[in-house]
Amino acid sequence: MVEFCDDCGSLMHADGDEMVCSSCGARQGRDAEREAEFVSTEAQSTDDVIETEEGAEFEGKPTDDSVNCDECGHGVAWYTIKQTGSADEPPTRFFKCKECGHRWRDYS
Structure with a gap:
């Protein structure tokens, strides 16, 4: 869950049942109603990740x-x-390269 501090606008992080500002240290209780609006990434899979390291099975x-x-x-x-x-x-x-295996990148 990502929240921003009401006092200074900095990113807050969870600390038990409270959210704590990473800059000014302000604390506020977690709002269960607002938490229901957020999506957790804990259950995401990495099935769609493309490996580009040497030896990866998928070449692109x-x-x-x-x-x-x-x-x-x-x-x-x-x-x-x-x-x-x-x-x-x-x-x-x-x-x-499909011929010699040389790797390079293009920043378009």
């Missing part, structure tokens, strides 16, 4: 002939897309 999606490997010049690679910066920045594309 294949590109068309629009990329060139710096190592071998091959024009087709596997790719995955991840949001590595803030939400207002474009996502990063991670490539792995």
Whole structure:
């Protein structure tokens, strides 16, 4: 659950039955009615996570002939897309050459 301090606007965290401000230390009771509005991430699965580390079983999606490997010049690679910066920045594309396995990234 994410709440912000009424006094200073900073992020608060749960401490037992209270919410505590991480900046000014203000405390307030947890509101059970408001808690019902929040969704917990504890039960989320990682089934849709794409592994891009070396040795991962899933390599991503294949590109068309629009990329060139710096190592071998091959024009087709596997790719995955991840949001590595803030939400207002474009996502990063991670490539792995289908021919030689060289990895690189493109910040678009």
